[in-house]
Amino acid sequence: MPSFSIGVDLGGTNLRIAAVSSEGQLLEKITLGTKVIQGRDQVIDEMCAAILGLSAKCKTDREFLGAGIGVPGIIDMARGVLRKSANLPGWEDYPVRAEIERRLEVPVVLENDANVAALGEQWLGAARGIANVATVTLGTGIGGGIVLDGKIWHGMNGMAGEFGHVTVEPEGHPCGCGNHGCAEQYASASAVMRMAREAITSGEAPELARAASSDPEFGAKAIYNLALQGDEHARRIFRTFGRYLGILLADLINVLNLGMYVIGGGVSSAWDAFAPNMFEELRERSVVYAATAPDDPLRISVLGDQGASFETDSLGKRETIITRALLGSDAGLYGAARVAEAAA
Numbered sequence: 612m613p614s615f616s617i618g619v620d621l622g623g624t625n626l627r628i629a630a631v632s633s634e635g636q637l638l639e640k641i642t643l644g645t646k647v648i649q650g651r652d653q654v655i656d657e658m659c660a661a662i663l664g665l666s667a668k669c670k671t672d673r674e675f676l677g678a679g680i681g682v683p684g685i686i687d688m689a690r691g692v693l694r695k696s697a698n699l700p701g702w703e704d705y706p707v708r709a710e711i712e713r714r715l716e717v718p719v720v721l722e723n724d725a726n727v728a729a730l731g732e733q734w735l736g737a738a739r740g741i742a743n744v745a746t747v748t749l750g751t752g753i754g755g756g757i758v759l760d761g762k763i764w765h766g767m768n769g770m771a772g773e774f775g776h777v778t779v780e781p782e783g784h785p786c787g788c789g790n791h792g793c794a795e796q797y798a799s800a801s802a803v804m805r806m807a808r809e810a811i812t813s814g815e816a817p818e819l820a821r822a823a824s825s826d827p828e829f830g831a832k833a834i835y836n837l838a839l840q841g842d843e844h845a846r847r848i849f850r851t852f853g854r855y856l857g858i859l860l861a862d863l864i865n866v867l868n869l870g871m872y873v874i875g876g877g878v879s880s881a882w883d884a885f886a887p888n889m890f891e892e893l894r895e896r897s898v899v900y901a902a903t904a905p906d907d908p909l910r911i912s913v914l915g916d917q918g919a920s921f922e923t924d925s926l927g928k929r930e931t932i933i934t935r936a937l938l939g940s941d942a943g944l945y946g947a948a949r950v951a952e953a954a955a
Contacts, residue, residue: 615669616955617662617678618948620724620940623647623698626654627940628661630669631948633676635735638669640944651702652710659714676955677718679947680711681727683754688769691721697787720950725772726763727946728936729756732873734949736938743869746936747774747860749876753795757867763950775799779858797855798885800831800878806848807834816844835881846884853885857892864897864931875936882935890933903931 615638620627622645629640641661645654666675684696691708693699708721729746738744742761748754753775757764764771775795776788783792784805796802810816811823818837823829837845860872874882890908893900905911911932936942 612674613672614674614676614952614955615666616676616948616951617666618727618944618946618951619658619662619678619680620727620943620947621645621654621658621680621682621699622724623683623696626658626661627944628658628665629941629944629948630665631945632673633952635945637941637945639665640941641665647699647701651699651705655707655710655714659711662715675717677720677951678711678715679720679722679727679949679951679954680707681722681724681943681947682707683724686721686723686769688721688765691719693721718951718954720947720954722763722947722950723754723756723769723772724943725754726756726765727950728754728875728938728942729758729772729873729946730763730949731938731942731944731946732875732936733758733761735945736942737873737934737936738871741871744871744873745772745774745863745867745869746873746875747856747863749799749856749874749878751801752799753859754876757869762953774859774863777859777862779855779862794855794859798852798859802855803831803834803848803852803878806851807845810844810848816842818842819844831878831881835884838881838884849881849884850888852878852881853888854892856885857889858896860889860933861893861897861900864893864900868899869931870929871932871934873934873936875939875942879935893933900931903929905930905932908933 614633615630618629626643626645630638683698685694687694693702693705693707695703708719712719725748732738732746733744744758746756755772755774757772776793778792779794780792784796785791786793786796807819811820822833834845838849
């Protein structure tokens with residue numbers, strides 16, 4: 612009998628739920644608001660009601676295997692407990708898995724949201740057909756996930772893939788984690804905004820200042836648009852962004868030596884503004900990348916749907932591919948459903 616799983620993306624603002632077949636077909640998807648202010652039990656109740664409603668529609672001709680829940684934060688994998696999440700205040704040490712399983716009476720897998728996004732891209736997205744891949748998610752901060760032999764690599768206690776807290780600038784800007792110079796202080800949406808504010812405060816970036824004062828939604832996207840229009844200060848911000856992202860990727864490539872690194876998240880849409888500097892930095896800082904880089908990495912980076920055909924060049928040399936994600940915000944839904952299926 613055909614089967615399906617439910618994938619959930621539980622964020623601080625939106626709650627997204629999808630039914631996904633074992634073949635990777637998206638059967639149905641719904642989006643709700645995450646009413647964090649009403650408390651965690653209320654959020655879990657609404658989530659479970661939505662999962663039950665969605666699964667009832669699909670169970671007429673398919674077997675329901677279980678649910679995978681992608682959550683932002685640090686997770687105790689063995690106990691299914693959310694230890695800490697900046698996006699879900701008041702959820703510290705909350706037994707999310709047990710609460711959901713009690714309501715649904717089906718197996719539930721609790722996973723970090725960046726991990727399931729990485730698995731989604733490996734299963735059906737830019738890294739389809741590539742067994743070993745790392746994903747770097749550029750959002751408000753930086754998330755990361757590692758997939759080895761088609762499975763999420765958790766490390767000792769589920770905390771592997773904290774790419775955003777790799778030091779790229781010793782004694783650099785302070786980070787919320789307590790360190791200084793973390794990657795997400797230089798290559799994230801928050802970093803773009805910090806650099807823009809610094810440029811505005813200097814009095815030398817009139818176009819940025821004008822946009823900030825006139826646009827109530829002034830953010831990384833607006834700064835990218837200014838870069839596209841040729842504003843030098845906006846372009847400089849993304850050149851700096853690309854440089855530090857290149858430093859981060861050089862470290863990952865030197866340590867992991869994987870076949871593919873997928874760049875996702877909202878800020879990845881500014882690829883053309885930061886990628887040239889990223890690749891330039893990579894060649895200078897990673898001996899592994901210098902030996903395995905494609906002849907034209909920028910061309911390949913927009914062909915992410917080619918999957919495994921990137922693994923070797925025409926002479927049989929193994930190449931290190933850095934490419935953009937393909938699944939967008941649905942990557943986590945696919946990956947969460949995939950971990951539920953694997954656990955069934």
